[in-house]
Amino acid sequence: MGYESLSNLEDAVKEDPKRQETADSAIAEAFANRTEDLAATSEIDGDEIGDSLPGSALRHRAADVAEDEDEAEDEVEKKSEWLLRSLPTMAVGIVIGVAIALGGMGFADTGKGNAPATNSDGKVAAAGATGAAQVNLPGASQTVTVAGVKSDRIARALEATGTVQALDLLPILPQSPGLQIQQVLVDEGDFVTAGQVMAILDDSVVRSQILDAQAQVESLRSSQIQTEAGVWQAKSALEQAQAGESEAQAAISQAQAAKSEAEAGLRSAIAAKSEVEAALAGAQAAKVEAEAGRAQAVANLARAKAELAQAERELQRYQSLASAGAISQQELDNRLTTVENALEAVRVAEANIKSADARIQSAVANISSTEARVKSVESNVSSAAARVESAVANIRNAEARLERAAANVTSAQSQVESARATVNSAAANVISSQARAEQVQTQGDRTLVRAPASGIVAERIARVGDVTSGSGKLFSIIANGELELHVKVPETQLPLVKIGASVKVTSDADSRIDLQGTVREISPLIDANSRQATVKVSLPSSDLLRSGMFLRAALTTSTTEGLIVPAKAVLPQADGSSIVYRLKDNDIVEAQPVQVGQVINAVGNDLSKATIEIQSGLEVGDAIVVDGAAFVKNGDRVKVVDN
Template structure:
């Protein structure tokens, strides 16, 4: 059959590869030059199984049905039906494999705004999504509310006093003060008259005492009356002075310093009210930003003190991969990262390198590479994940992995189609297993070569084939 008339490539009846269940993720930090051991073992197992099946089918047939030697020799020259696959050039990603832990991009510690108050309500649980300003917990506020009511009453009293001072004295108060002044003046006059009379009695009794006309006790009594009159006069003058001062204040109004003191007292009371109102607001623990509650430390009945919650800011998580310092030079910012999980086989995410920690652990010689993570309900802080950092993408020779036959000595071969419809057993050097059941061919084939995909197990070098 003419080579130009041959079927195009692997689009003809390609059976599913026996390696479809293989994990094509990178196995090591450096690309391997050999197919992984499990791939080789699997291919050997498939080939051995096919050979045993054919032998058993042959030897279990009735003798009449077995082909004679003549018919076998005749069949050896017949063409073997096969399906072909074309060697193509495809981009191959070179990766570095690493493991790491999911951490919060920014973890906020939410503290109690007021200390010493009992926790009355807790309104969120771990894992809850919250909005900025949302109430997370409520503290007991009964004592603060009582103090606020008292402070508000003090404000009202201080305001009334200041208003009275600013409005001035009423005419009735002034008239009453004038009457008190007149009364005090009259009291002073009476006290002065009493004192004058007492002094005159003292003089007369002193004369009589010298003449021996009265007893000494009588003189002492008169002297005592004089001293009492003098004290009464002093008291009357003091009362007059106080009444006069009060009248003057009422007539001229309050002094500036008195007004200033009343205003200061009112302002102090108002500040206390504002302070208590702020403390009441602090009895509500609010979310400082939107995010997810990562940890709840608050418990109803506890006295609020220190940290009550941990919040993941905007739910942003990132993966911290640990990488040996010898491979760090291959990592660049914004390189793609393929992310998988051992615990969740269906978890397959894509991220990017967003930061490279400049410090290397002196004990482990490992560096930390920070990788951005997309939103996923499966992600939680502390999770263990695997990451394959894509360091480069280069063109390479690829073909379906099912076309490669592993050999007992560890080598690999394929059957390449020749223009005369025969095949050549071609030794190849394989590289990485790739997605879509493909494998990299490092050496032994060129672009557009056609190799046997189905039926290779029945061939040997130089056999003629028939393309299905």
């Protein structure tokens, strides 16, 4: 059965819906026959077929249709994989053709048709050629939709496969080995948050240890309080000793001040004594001087009296001479004046004696008074000296008290230090006991197995009743549920891959998986055997993904400007070429050979929303048939409806 007759299957299915299974088998058979023909002409071993086919949807459709067939059809499938790797352009056409042959049956409303036959040079055969494909229907027999050829940026991609792995797989180990598992609270696939309890271990022994540790802590705290009271007592004694020391120092200061004051008084008394003694010496000197003056005055009086007596005798003689007229009155007067002068000299001498006596009496009185003062100042000196000696004695006593007070302070300080050492020891015991209690409490907390981070439970090994061991893993978590795809890329193509490049991720097993990832890391190491490097692709969060899945990846390597059309508009031909039907004037369609490139935006095996690159044969703005293209032929008039 050739590709040119695939479109006739609709008639058979419409006449008898039970023939649907036969139609599917026929499609698979046609695909197998075509694969064998091309494999024979290529002279390449079918076992070498790879997985880089852009149109992987066809392989899966053929596999689904032929899954109940025998092993021979499986062998055909393997050969087709090789062929599709070797001839990507032809394979894209086959993919689109089969998809349209299967999906187009439900679109046709009134007309039936086939893709036009082509000659050996790939040209579209003229209308009216022989064969089922050349049947012409009068009028606008086929309802179709059309689309315009568009220009768009086309991403060039490197096709590869890879395995889904956890970005960060966290093993959960028991922190308290040797305990029995009492409860398991999560299962594989569950999402857990950081700190969530995943399993509960037996904590009966730990609870008893916690109570014992807490009791010991309380006991040691009580002892610590008692020792702290001893510290306060020792501090009080120290304060008292320090107060006594301060008082002794104050007493010394007071005694020293009193001594200084007494010494100043002594110096003042000594100075006063010296002054009084000097005054006494002066008074005594004045007495001596007065006595000497009196003696001189007495001598002067005696001489004056002698001269007076001589003058009186001369006066009497001159009076006698005057009476005798022997001398003149003047001479007598002179003698009289001499007597008067002598008499005056006597009176002066007597006055000097009296003055000298007065001075002597005054000097004697001064001497007596000064001698009394001397005795007084001598008493003051003795008293001041006694006060100095008393102050010195007070200083000695105060110094002795200070020494005793200092000794008391030293003793009190030793007691305080001893009490503090006791408190520190008690505090250390409390801390040690608290650490032990916290350690036991931590062991108690560890009986609750908690998630170290948010994520998805990948493995659950823990079972109720099992006993934990130090190296026995209980769970494993995919941290934050983040998965990545590890893609193997040949070293020859590795330079094309860039960090941050967009990656389209699909699955052969699940058509719902159609994700967009990003190249996160390119391994710096290349496997020496396979000559491949691992490219790590970050994947978006999806409930469809599982660690260990086999996925296909199209790694974007570059973008270029190109023409695109809906994939359903492109029809594969028997010789491996492809055509589209271009809408001409009067709604007449014309078969136009095209060279196709890569399929874009295929969702798994579903090409209904995919586009395909047109490398030659069309121009921007050309109108081409989309839905119904499999049921028209060259030269047909069609009825165009809105999509």
